[in-house]
Amino acid sequence: MTTLARKMRERGHEVFFTGIPDCEPFVRGAGFEFRGFGARQFPAGFSEEWLARQSRLHGLEGLRATVEILVQGLEMTVREAPPVLYEARADALVWDEVGRGAFLVAAQLDVPLIQIANALPMHLYDSVPPPFSGWPYRPDAIGKIRNRIGYAAFGYFMRPALAAFSEHARRLGVPLDGKDRNHGLSKLACIAQLPSAFDFPNPELPSWFYHTGPFHDGLGRPHTDFVWDRLSGDPIIYASMGTVQNGFELVFRTIAEACSGLGCQLVMSLGSHVTQESAGPLAGNCVAVRYAPQLELLRRAALCITHAGMNTALESLAAGVPMVAIPITNDQPGVAARVAYTRTGVVVPYRRLNAVRLRRAVREVLNDSRYRENARRIAAAVQAANGLERAADIIEESLRLPRQRPQNG
Secondary structure, rough: HHHHHHHHOOOOOOOOOEEEEHHHHHHHHOOOEEEEEEOOOOOOOHHHHHHHHHHOOHHHHHHHHHHHHHHHHHHHHHHHHHHHHHHHOOEEEEEEEEOOOHHHHHHHHOOOOOEOOOOOOOOOOOOOOOOOOOOOOOHHHHHHHHHHHHHHHHHHOOHHHHHHHHHHHHHHOOOOOOOOOOOOOOOOOEOOOHHHHOOOOOOOOOEEEEEEOOOOOOOOOOOOOOHHHHHHOOOOEHHHHHHOOOOOOHHHHHHHHHHOOOOOOOEOOOOOOOOOOOOOOOOOEEEEOOOOOOHHHHHEEEEEEEEOOOHHHHHHHHHOOEEEEOOOOHHHHHHHHHHHHHHEEEEHHHHHHOOHHHHHHHHHHOOHHHHHHHHHHHHHHHHHHHHHHHHHHHHHHOOOOOOOOOOOO
């Protein structure tokens, strides 16, 4: 979001951020004004505590924890964001679509809303499987019936969030279409970092939905020290389980065991919830660090082992690097299903993970050039799409903003 904000400011628009206190250091570090809310419910340090708990959850447990925080976030946003935004005289909102409370906030303030799908878009259409299912794409009638049943089950699971949204809409007098499963989506524009080349075909998508591809400008990342002198010169397998579901020591040990003896060097980013001591001895020629310069390593990598989080998947594809995906929870099974569909990698579900199965998947991706060719094809499509410029264009066109000359600085 700070990348997109930089582009909008470059075009001459005034941009500020709002959110809970834990967002403020990142926003101010990127050079933007921050106007916070939610300090009573989500005080500074809350995110770290929540991530520590979420880091060891998988499957339905992880999804249930996410639904709980979405409900709390909805309540807090609807209650506390409007006065902050009113005081700031916001002319429009550009909001991550996970925070559906923004739809109700925009209605209260009578300002336009544009939503950004930084993760897998949470849009419910029978043509594609539910985002949390991991089901393969199936365009026939049986597939659509399967998907409809899945969405019914998903709606039951999400009923606390749906009920809270509907109750706030009723209280605020915001009309909802009872036949529309996609409550809380702006009909002005939804911009997805998911490239169309990496998505399932979906003829039901509305005209206001846009696949732009990722927002990359090469800026805004803090410098990360790395032991470059420990690289052996062998092909690199880069592994990261992201920033949320990264608390499973056994996963890292399994990855190290699976990659040993393959003539490659494994580089693992352990994240903030597993230490080298807690991970224990790691097999093979492995470099394990807490944080790694991911983009630089992906440029050198032959393969990426990932939890199938959207950010890492898109950064791997932008570098033309194929993947072995180990989805844990939330939208990761849906991202992994797209890895399999585009043949840009192989999926090993968390519940079936062992060193033998993972080694087989790693060998398959390394030895079959079609996976890398497909990843490079998507990389070329991402580069041609120029997602950041396209997203800025869509925002300006949707809000009917005058095109500005780029501002220096």
